[in-house]
Amino acid sequence: MKVKDFVAGVLTGVAAGLVVNQAIGKMNPNTPAEHVLDAVKDAFKKEGPIDGSWIVMKPEPFTNNVLSMEVYRGGITRIRNGELEQFEFAANSQTGTVVELIQK
Template sequence: MKLRDFMLGVATGLAAAIVIKEASEKISPYVPANQVLNNVKAEFKKETPIDGSWIYMKTEDFDNGVMSIPVYRGGISRMVDGEIEYFEFAADARSGVIVDLVKS
């Protein structure tokens, strides 16, 4: 096998990988909702055990005053000093980062 043939194969494979990655991001540019919920739960578990959690699987628009971004809405409940605390959150659907957290 000549080096030229090998390099042509590597370049073709790399180009195909880039095209497939771009196409998959256009089809589903969002982080899966379950992954977002698991990340939020992991952060809460660092402080206290979690009692319950939920997340809406469909995105909705969140306006922060500057721009509107797609978010997942969800909630966490936990027991602290014998009382249940409830938190609701909004997480960026593209990155999974929490953009709003409210204790209710």
């Protein structure tokens, strides 16, 4: 086997890997933060419609007494009984479990 043929094979494999990786990324464009936001929105929708939502895409450190973890911070707004309600939450970045919920 010539070195030239070997290098051509390696480059072809790398190019194919990049194409497959991009195709998989397009099939599931949601990031972990978006999955967490979707789960929180679904929980709120059980009580009624929501008006807006947001999430910070970068996890941040969170400590609550003995627990330390990375969390996504976000918020939900809804109108209930004619009044605007706003909530902010922190959700574990690995499990999506809400570890803090504050009504503003």
